[in-house]
Amino acid sequence: MARNAERRTALLDAAIEALADEGARGLTFRAVDARAGVPTGTSSNYFRHRDELLSQVADRIFVRLTPAPGDVDTALLPPPSRALLVELMRRLAQRLATERTCYLGLFELRLEAVRRPELRIQLTKVLRADLDENIRLHLDSGMPGDADTVRLLYFALTGLLFDHFTVPGLHGDQGLDDLIESVVTRIVPEP
Template identity: 50%
Template sequence: MRQNPARRTALLDAAIEVLAKEGSRGLTLRAVDKEAGVPTGTTTNYFADRDALLRQIMARTTERLTPDPEEMAETMKAEPDQRLNVTLLRQLVERMRGDRSSHMAMLELRLEATRRPGLQEDLTRAFTEMLDSNIAWHLDAGLPGDRDTVLLLYLAMLGVIVDDLTVPGLLEPHGIDHIIETLVARSVA
C-alpha cells in the first residue's frame, strides 16, 4: 500500500463526497478515483479493498467533524451554564451544516453497517468511544447536567441533525435555535 499521507487524505475526502452524493452503492474505488481526479487504479494502491476504505472513511469523517481546538477553547471561556450548552449545540449544528458531506457519509456508513457485521463492530466501538469521551468532557468542563443529560442531548441532537440533513423543511418552521434552547432548558436542571 502506498504511504503518501496527503494523497491518502485527498482520496478519503473524495470517498466521503462520493458516499454523500451517491450512497453506499455508488462508492467504488473507480468512483473515488474519478472524484479525486486521479488516474484509474490510484485508490486501489492506497486501500486493499472496499472494507478498508469504509473503515478509513469513518476515521476521516471523525477528524473532519472534530471541533477546532482554538475555537473550542474560546467558546469554553464562558461560564459553564445552560447558555454555554446552547452555544455548544448551536456550534454542532453549524459544523454539520459546514460539512454536510461528512455527516451524510456517516449516515451512509450507519446504513451500510446494518449489512456488514465487521463495519457495525467498528462503528459501535467508535461511537461508544466518542459518546464516552463527550460525557467525560461535559462533566470535566463543569457543564450543568449529568451522564444521562449528555446521553439525552446526544440522542436529541442526532435526531435534529438527521432531520436537518434529510428533510430540512420539517424543522424549519420550529426554528433550530428554538429547538436547541427548549431542549437544553428541559434537559438541564
C-alpha cells in the same frame, strides 16, 4: 506507484463525497478515483478492499468533524450554564452543517454498518470514544446535568440534524437554533 499521505487523504475525502451523494452502493473505487481526479485504479493501490476503504472513511470523517485544538477549551471558558450549553450545541450544529458531506456520509456508514459487522465494530468504537469524551468534558467542566443528560442531548441533536439535513421543511418555520434551544431547555436541568 508511490503512496503518500496527501493522496490518501484526498482519496478518503473523495470517498466521503461519493458516500454522501450516492450512498454506500455508489462508493466504488472507480467513483473515488473519478471524484479525486486521479487515474483509474489509484484508490485500489491505497486500499486493499472496499471494507478497508469504508473503515478508513469512518476515521477520516471523525478527523474532519473534530474541533481544532484549543477550540473546546476556549468554548468552555464562560461559567457553566444551560445558556452556555445552548450556545455550544448551536456551534456544534453549525460545524456539522459546514461539514454536511461528512455528516451525511456518517449516516450512510451507519446504515452500511447494519450489513457489515467489521464496520459496525469500527464505527461503534469511534462513536463510543466520541460520546465518552463529550460526557467527560461535560462533567469535568461542571455543566448542569449528568452523563445521562449528555446522552439525551446526543440522541436529540442527532435526530434533529438528521431531519435538518434530509427533510429540512419537516419542522415548518422553526429554525434550527430555536429547536436546539428548546431541546436543551427541556433536557438540561436548571443549575
